[in-house]
Amino acid sequence: VNQMKDVAINLTEFVGTAxxxxxxxxxxxxxxxxxxxxxHVEGDYRAIGILSARTGGGPQxxxxxxxxxxxxxxxxxxxxxxxxxxxxxxxxxxxxxGQDVSDVRRAIEIxxxxxxTRFGDVYNNQAGHLELxxxxxxSQACHMAFGAPEGQAYGLIAGAPAGIGVVMxxxxxxxxxxxxxxxxxxxxxxxxxxxxxxxxxxxxxxVRQAVISAREVGEQLLGTLGxxxxxxxxxxx
Amino acid sequence: VNQMKDVAINLTEFVGTAxxxxxxxxxxxxxxxxxxxxxHVEGDYRAIGILSARTGGGPQxxxxxxxxxxxxxxxxxxxxxxxxxxxxxxxxxxxxxGQDVSDVRRAIEIxxxxxxTRFGDVYNNQAGHLELxxxxxxSQACHMAFGAPEGQAYGLIAGAPAGIGVVMxxxxxxxxxxxxxxxxxxxxxxxxxxxxxxxxxxxxxxVRQAVISAREVGEQLLGTLGxxxxxxxxxxx
Amino acid sequence: VNQMKDVAINLTEFVGTAxxxxxxxxxxxxxxxxxxxxxHVEGDYRAIGILSARTGGGPQxxxxxxxxxxxxxxxxxxxxxxxxxxxxxxxxxxxxxGQDVSDVRRAIEIxxxxxxTRFGDVYNNQAGHLELxxxxxxSQACHMAFGAPEGQAYGLIAGAPAGIGVVMxxxxxxxxxxxxxxxxxxxxxxxxxxxxxxxxxxxxxxVRQAVISAREVGEQLLGTLGxxxxxxxxxxx
Numbered sequence: 001v002n003q004m005k006d007v008a009i010n011l012t013e014f015v016g017t018a019x020x021x022x023x024x025x026x027x028x029x030x031x032x033x034x035x036x037x038x039x040h041v042e043g044d045y046r047a048i049g050i051l052s053a054r055t056g057g058g059p060q061x062x063x064x065x066x067x068x069x070x071x072x073x074x075x076x077x078x079x080x081x082x083x084x085x086x087x088x089x090x091x092x093x094x095x096x097x098g099q100d101v102s103d104v105r106r107a108i109e110i111x112x113x114x115x116x117t118r119f120g121d122v123y124n125n126q127a128g129h130l131e132l133x134x135x136x137x138x139s140q141a142c143h144m145a146f147g148a149p150e151g152q153a154y155g156l157i158a159g160a161p162a163g164i165g166v167v168m169x170x171x172x173x174x175x176x177x178x179x180x181x182x183x184x185x186x187x188x189x190x191x192x193x194x195x196x197x198x199x200x201x202x203x204x205x206x207v208r209q210a211v212i213s214a215r216e217v218g219e220q221l222l223g224t225l226g227x228x229x230x231x232x233x234x235x236x237x
Numbered sequence: 238v239n240q241m242k243d244v245a246i247n248l249t250e251f252v253g254t255a256x257x258x259x260x261x262x263x264x265x266x267x268x269x270x271x272x273x274x275x276x277h278v279e280g281d282y283r284a285i286g287i288l289s290a291r292t293g294g295g296p297q298x299x300x301x302x303x304x305x306x307x308x309x310x311x312x313x314x315x316x317x318x319x320x321x322x323x324x325x326x327x328x329x330x331x332x333x334x335g336q337d338v339s340d341v342r343r344a345i346e347i348x349x350x351x352x353x354t355r356f357g358d359v360y361n362n363q364a365g366h367l368e369l370x371x372x373x374x375x376s377q378a379c380h381m382a383f384g385a386p387e388g389q390a391y392g393l394i395a396g397a398p399a400g401i402g403v404v405m406x407x408x409x410x411x412x413x414x415x416x417x418x419x420x421x422x423x424x425x426x427x428x429x430x431x432x433x434x435x436x437x438x439x440x441x442x443x444v445r446q447a448v449i450s451a452r453e454v455g456e457q458l459l460g461t462l463g464x465x466x467x468x469x470x471x472x473x474x
Numbered sequence: 475v476n477q478m479k480d481v482a483i484n485l486t487e488f489v490g491t492a493x494x495x496x497x498x499x500x501x502x503x504x505x506x507x508x509x510x511x512x513x514h515v516e517g518d519y520r521a522i523g524i525l526s527a528r529t530g531g532g533p534q535x536x537x538x539x540x541x542x543x544x545x546x547x548x549x550x551x552x553x554x555x556x557x558x559x560x561x562x563x564x565x566x567x568x569x570x571x572g573q574d575v576s577d578v579r580r581a582i583e584i585x586x587x588x589x590x591t592r593f594g595d596v597y598n599n600q601a602g603h604l605e606l607x608x609x610x611x612x613s614q615a616c617h618m619a620f621g622a623p624e625g626q627a628y629g630l631i632a633g634a635p636a637g638i639g640v641v642m643x644x645x646x647x648x649x650x651x652x653x654x655x656x657x658x659x660x661x662x663x664x665x666x667x668x669x670x671x672x673x674x675x676x677x678x679x680x681v682r683q684a685v686i687s688a689r690e691v692g693e694q695l696l697g698t699l700g701x702x703x704x705x706x707x708x709x710x711x
Contacts, residue, residue: 009694013641022601022699026637032647035672038657039640052637054562054601054668081636081660081668082429086323086560088291091668093636093660127259127291162318162330163263163289166276167250173269183275186318186330191666192428192556194291194318194328198272220246225259319666323560325528364496364528399555399567400500400526403513404487410506420512423555423567429665431528431555431565435509457483462496 015049015108018115020232021091022054025108029101041076045097049073049104051111054083057090057145058133058156059122063114064094065141067107073098078145080191088128088160088194094141120236121215127225128160128194130168130218132211134237136204146199147181153204157214158197162186164221165196168214175213178202211237252286252345255352257469258328259291262345266338278313282334286310286341288348291320294327294382295370295393296359300351301331302378304344310335315382317428325365325397325431331378357473358452364462365397365431367405367455369448371474373441383436384418390441394451395434399423401458402433405451412450415439448474489523489582492589494706495565496528499582503575515550519571523547523578525585528557531564531619532630533596536607537588538568539615541581547572552619554665562602562634562668568615594710595689601699602634602668604642604692606685608711610678620673621655627678631688632671636660638695639670642688649687652676685711 015025027049036045053060057080064075076097083091094111098104121132133156138148148154157172159165162185169183181199184190190197198214200207215237222229252262264286273282290297294317301312313334320328331348335341358369372379375391385391394409396402399422406420418436421427427434435451437444452474459466489499501523510519527534531554538549550571557565568585572578595606607630612622622628631646633639636659643657655673658664664671672688674681689711696703 009698011691011694013644013691014695014698017698022635024635024637024695024699026641026695028641028644032644034654035640035643035647035657038654039659040662048640050637050640052635052640054635077661079636079659079661080666081562081664082319082556082666083562083635083668085562088318088320088322088328091562091635091660093640093668093670095640161259161261161289161291161320161328162316163261163287166272166285166287166289166330166332167263167265169272170250170265170269173272180271180275183272185276185316186328186428187314187316188277190318191660192317192319194320194330196330217248217250220248221251221261221263224246224251224254225261319556325555325557325559325565398496398498398526398528398557398565399553400498400524403509403522403524403526403567403569404500404502406509407487407502407506410509417508417512420509422513422553423565423665424551424553425514427555429554429556431557431567433567454485454487457485458488458498458500461483461488461491462498 015105016112018112020116020119021056023115024052025112026050027101027105027108043097047098047101047104049096049108051094054085054091057092058131059115059118060092060094061141061145062118062133063111065139066114067111068141069139071107072103073107075141075144082191082193090193116233117236120231120233123229123231125226125229128222130222130229131158132215132237134208134211149201152201153207155200155207155211157211158195159218160195162194162196164218168218169198171217172198172210172214176206176210178206178210253349255349257353257356258293260352261289262349263287264338264342264345280313280334284335284338284341286333286345288331291322291328294329295368296352296355297329297331298378298382299355299370300348302376303351304347305378306376308344309340310344312378312381319428319430327430353470354473357468357470360466360468362463362466365459367459367466368395369452369474371445371448386438389438390444392437392444392448394448395432396455397432399431399433401455405455406435408454409435409447409451413443413447415443415447490586492586494590494593495530497589498526499586500524501575501579501582517550517571521572521575521578523570523582525568528559528565531566532605532607533589533592534566534568535615535619536592537585539613540588541585542615543613545581546577547581549615549618556665556667564667590707591710594705594707597703597705599700599703602696604696604703605632606689606711608682608685623675626675627681629674629681629685631685632669633692634669636668636670638692642692643672645691646672646684646688650680650684652680652684
């Protein structure tokens, strides 16, 4: 956990940082047209918001999902570098588009505020990590990044090294009546990260139960390779 | 080297760990059908075995090759995350299929037992690593992962940073009358790892001689960037 | 920074090392034909030079650009592993072809000599890095790797985590009348590195001004996530 720095910098682009994952939020009020054309996004926006992190894909995407719910903005790009500073997972680059810079600034602020909560069910030890995410109502970021149906419950279940994620996924699908959207692994649907990641949807109670069941199994399995996996922020699920 | 932990966990899926590479072995007796359909494997299996590691692709694949020789099982997926916990190479996710859970459990046990031996010719220093593998008789895992002809001798020659692997490969092919199956490098045939990897086949004596010649050159070259490269287990070649 | 070692090794292939990035230079006088056919390069060369590093793509490519200017050689492959030993960027594997081993040896020597200079505008802190490169006259390596027009000014502007590179790119394009060649990011044009990278060309003064403007913004942004970013060699831009 890196502490929030009390930084006074004189850049209108800077919005703030989150206290975990080397996460930084920025805005560009009127993005250069040549640059925008090379960002591989659809649509046409004057203002863009940027959420960028060394560690964490899921937490930042879930945080962006909250951000676009409450603002007149849209997630226009989700890119997942193979990062985590030597860890097994992803970092993230999330771009948010809007017509008004105040909208995208507010979206980035909301996202930064939500990042710590969304690290609440990320558990680490020397050998790897587990990540669990849950929302009763997925929005546009979860749809774009994970294929989650908008407005429905969504759950993410990840384990690293990847094989732990396979067993967690099997546990989740047997624990409750949920639908598997997709399963990502080092060679399919990740940026060669060492994770097994199940995406589920369904009834909100069932999705939550599936996530919780998988977490218990993941903690035991990852614990065989090191210390008891620990989270840096309180569990929210 | 992390020591084998004496773990007593109450999960039927857990088989064991190997004392290197954060390697864990697991089985699922009757895999969820929705999950199986999303694992990107061919064939139809009720039971799957899982060998998963943060560090090491070659050693675990060679260990799985021994495992499928002696059991009624088949390697159905080999995926290589870009991992090694900040190192230059791969981790691994290997799935083994069988009709009977006792078969796949035995296969995973054999693989775990063979992992340390297969790290015997992995040499590390601050700047990178070398990996050498050799078998007089390749089986189905080496065929699937490396294109090795089944039943014939096979050798793997890798150096990191990748350029060292290029010189090792040239040395190997000039040292003995062997056939180059393929050469992998950061942009071709790896998951963007920083390795140059030659796969060879041919007469068993020639393959072994080529591997040994390349090892000597690799040790000198990698040594120019740091300490003398060291292995964690005894050399087996 | 790792110091240049005074190594006496008895290998004709070894040329030398650079004191940063775990960079090693080698040559093969008469490369094995089977290996050459598997290196994924065009053209036909008897002698190849090899520049290989754990940390750094841009610096080594710029150094190779100087090397091919002064020798009868050609860069025939640029591959960028996802490396930097747990950092956010790339390592490199650069192959240089020539008909005469003395030419490629000289090219590798020039490249190694130029590597430290080209790390002069690489700035690091705990959270990431910035990289700036500039040349008044791009040569064949910059053309092959970055699409830079040969003979014209070229600039590289990179920030990590990637979002910092987006803001730096916007700043650069607004600071001077330059042309954006391309913008690379985790999902496009990188090996899943956590970088945003702008490539620019144009009038040499404008390119240099754009690079300098982006550097100032990048230093402030990256500084919000950690200490003031520092370079290991003197700035050259």
